Amino acid sequence: MAPPEINHLSHPCIYGDFVSSHSERKSPFTKWLSKFFKSWSNRGRGGRHLQPSADENMFWPAPTRSLGDGARAQKDKEDLDRAIALSLGEDLKRPKDHQGYRWGTDPDEATAPQDSLNPPSNRPYVPTPFYPTGYRICGGCNQAILYGNCLGCMDAYFHPDCFCCHSCRYPITEREFSLSGRNPYHKSCFKELTHPRCEVCHQFIPINAAGLIEYRCHPFWSQKYCPSHEYDDTARCCSCERLESWNSRYCSLEDGRSLCLECMESAITDTGECQPLYHAIRDFYEGMNMKINQQIPMLLVQREALNDAIVGEKNGLHHMPETRGLCLSEEQTVTSVHGKPRSGSRRLLVLRAQPQKLIRRCEVTAILVLYGLPRLLTGAILAHELMHGWLRLKGFRNLDPEVEEGICQVLSHLWLGSEVRPSVSDMPSSAASSSSIIYTSSKKGDRSDVENKLGEFFLHQIANDSSPAYGGGFRAAIAAVNKYGLRSTLDHIRYTGKFPL
Numbered sequence: 001m002a003p004p005e006i007n008h009l010s011h012p013c014i015y016g017d018f019v020s021s022h023s024e025r026k027s028p029f030t031k032w033l034s035k036f037f038k039s040w041s042n043r044g045r046g047g048r049h050l051q052p053s054a055d056e057n058m059f060w061p062a063p064t065r066s067l068g069d070g071a072r073a074q075k076d077k078e079d080l081d082r083a084i085a086l087s088l089g090e091d092l093k094r095p096k097d098h099q100g101y102r103w104g105t106d107p108d109e110a111t112a113p114q115d116s117l118n119p120p121s122n123r124p125y126v127p128t129p130f131y132p133t134g135y136r137i138c139g140g141c142n143q144a145i146l147y148g149n150c151l152g153c154m155d156a157y158f159h160p161d162c163f164c165c166h167s168c169r170y171p172i173t174e175r176e177f178s179l180s181g182r183n184p185y186h187k188s189c190f191k192e193l194t195h196p197r198c199e200v201c202h203q204f205i206p207i208n209a210a211g212l213i214e215y216r217c218h219p220f221w222s223q224k225y226c227p228s229h230e231y232d233d234t235a236r237c238c239s240c241e242r243l244e245s246w247n248s249r250y251c252s253l254e255d256g257r258s259l260c261l262e263c264m265e266s267a268i269t270d271t272g273e274c275q276p277l278y279h280a281i282r283d284f285y286e287g288m289n290m291k292i293n294q295q296i297p298m299l300l301v302q303r304e305a306l307n308d309a310i311v312g313e314k315n316g317l318h319h320m321p322e323t324r325g326l327c328l329s330e331e332q333t334v335t336s337v338h339g340k341p342r343s344g345s346r347r348l349l350v351l352r353a354q355p356q357k358l359i360r361r362c363e364v365t366a367i368l369v370l371y372g373l374p375r376l377l378t379g380a381i382l383a384h385e386l387m388h389g390w391l392r393l394k395g396f397r398n399l400d401p402e403v404e405e406g407i408c409q410v411l412s413h414l415w416l417g418s419e420v421r422p423s424v425s426d427m428p429s430s431a432a433s434s435s436s437i438i439y440t441s442s443k444k445g446d447r448s449d450v451e452n453k454l455g456e457f458f459l460h461q462i463a464n465d466s467s468p469a470y471g472g473g474f475r476a477a478i479a480a481v482n483k484y485g486l487r488s489t490l491d492h493i494r495y496t497g498k499f500p501l
Contacts, residue, residue, distance in 0.1 A: 138162050154182065165189050200225040200234055200243050218242065220460050238322075239263040239373050240457055253372045255303040262450045266375040270338050271300045277375060281382050284415055285390065288486065296364050296389055298382070299336035300371035309368055324373065325381035327388035328365040337371050363392040376419060376455045380462075383415040384408045399497055406473025407493065410481055413462045413474070419447075420455035 136145045139154070140162025151158045164171050166183035167190070178190035185193070196205050196215060205226055208214045217224050223242055235244035237260040244250045250258040259267060268274045278298045285292055301309070309326055367385045369378060387408040391399070447455075465471030480489045480499040492500040 140164065154179070154184070167193060196224050198226045198229070199223050199245060200229045201246050219464070220457050237263055239267075239377055240454060257303065257372065259372060263374045263377075263454065265448070266451050266454075267372050268300065268375055268378050269372050271298075271336050271371075272338065274298065274300055274369070274378060277379050278382055281379060281386060281415060284383070284418065285386065285411075288414075290390055292386065292390055292393065294364065294393060296386075297366040299366060299368055301336055301368050303370060305335045306368055306370055324370040324377075325385045326368045327385045327392075328368060329363065329392070330365060364389040374451070374454055376416065376451060377458055379419070380412045380416050380458050384412040387411040394494075396494060399493070401469040402473035402476065403493060403497065403499065404473075405469040406475075406477035406499070407490070409462055409465075409470055409474035410477045410486075413459060413478065416455055416459050416462070420452055420459065 136150065136157040137143070138145050138150075138159045139156030140158050143159075145157055145159060149160055151160060151163050153163070160173075161171050163184065165177075165186045166180075167185055170186075172184055172186060174186065176187060178185045178187050180190065180194075191204070196213065197203065198205050198215070203226075205213055205215045205224065214227060215224050216227055216230065218241065221240070221242055225243055229243055235250050235258040236242070237244070237250060238253075238257040240260060240263055242260055244258065244260070248261070250260050251264045252258060268277070275298070282292060303322075306323060306326060309328060310323060313326070313328065313330060367382065367389065369381050369385070373381070385408075388404070391404065391407075396404075462470075462474060465474065476499050477489070480492075484492070484500050489500060492498070
């Protein structure tokens with residue numbers, strides 16, 4: 001079959017428009033395309049050329065002849081491609097909803113109009129970040145701040161969610177904040193970190209009239225507390241000196257003293273219970289070639305009985321504000337105690353008093369120690385008072401308080417050191433070389449970390465005592481022992497009544 005005949009009719013043409021006798025034969029799509037072209041601005045009959053925008057460097061010359069159906073189909077396709085390109089060009093000029101971004105192609109593509117007119121169908125258009133002049137970098141996340149609010153502080157800018165507290169890591173939204181170095185804080189977080197809390201009432205320590213934070217701090221335990229707690233009847237442990245916290249309760253002794261739970265763990269409350277410790281300290285003396293041949297009675301007593309015994313003594317210096325031990329030289333009747341905690345509770349002790357007549361058989365009548373103290377403190381007091389007894393039994397007479405109390409404190413310190421720091425290297429080298437030191441302890445190996453810490457505190461107390469006799473005397477005595485040894489120091493005291501220089 002012969003192909004259908006295609007008539008090519010020649011018609012006059014106006015430059016820029018299409019005129020054809022076959023308008024009735026146009027397809028619906030071609031008719032729509034014609035209407036689409038007529039809708040563009042700056043287009044109409046009588047125009048010389050088609051120019052969609054002053055920014056677009058393209059134009060369409062009008063055809064010089066009419067086209068057949070085959071050629072027209074090809075022309076329709078080209079027209080459609082051009083329409084798409086024009087539509088994209090108009091989109092480039094419209095404002096976008098998102099600010100800080102623009103849609104565009106590669107700079108290389110912008111120089112090739114023929115490529116932009118026929119973009120590959122599989123190439124998506126993606127937003128390209130657009131940084132306006134003077135854009136900022138966030139000091140928190142180090143990303144660009146492209147849109148929205150930002151915070152300017154500390155010579156930097158931040159996204160609102162990036163300006164965070166260095167402590168809690170939450171954003172700082174308040175108008176005021178605290179700054180430490182380069183780290184910002186919520187004011188409340190900074191107060192939690194830097195403002196001290198009282199370890200008694202657990203409140204922030206108040207500011208005084210001068211605008212300063214004033215508090216008290218224990219030199220060993222570093223317990224910080226409000227100054228008011230020194231005068232508001234807050235209980236203080238009679239052993240370790242720590243104040244009672246409001247979220248715990250101390251044990252109450254019958255003579256009015258208080259004892260913290262840590263000290264109560266190793267407290268000695270019965271005279272019979274204290275005897276093994278007393279004999280261990282006597283063995284310690286014997287190991288240092290200072291054997292005590294006489295049997296000296298030892299009793300645990302209450303505060304009142306100890307104070308009465310002090311009044312009955314004719315001489316002797318006693319540690320103030322409270323004496324916790326005494327070496328008796330006179331005959332007296334003393335009430336010793338035998339106490340055990342009440343069943344099911346360690347908060348109150350039940351004591352059994354037993355009067356005892358002390359008869360003088362030698363220069364020393366008895367050794368009295370305050371009951372209810374931890375084992376290490378009880379032992380330190382026993383070592384001190386036993387040295388008083390040894391000096392009297394060995395004929396040391398009329399010593400100055402600084403000399404006698406000082407050398408007794410040295411023996412107390414040495415015994416504590418043997419318990420808390422059981423090694424020869426911890427002892428004065430000259431003292432160790434001049435005597436055969438034997439470290440004995442009835443409870444060595446059974447002590448807890450809490451008890452060892454208490455022992456360090458009692459050593460600290462001896463070394464830092466502020467009294468002239470006990471503190472000053474100890475520092476002078478320990479210096480002499482470190483230099484000359486214990487035996488040479490004692491011999492010098494015997495003949496001169498002074499410490500060797």
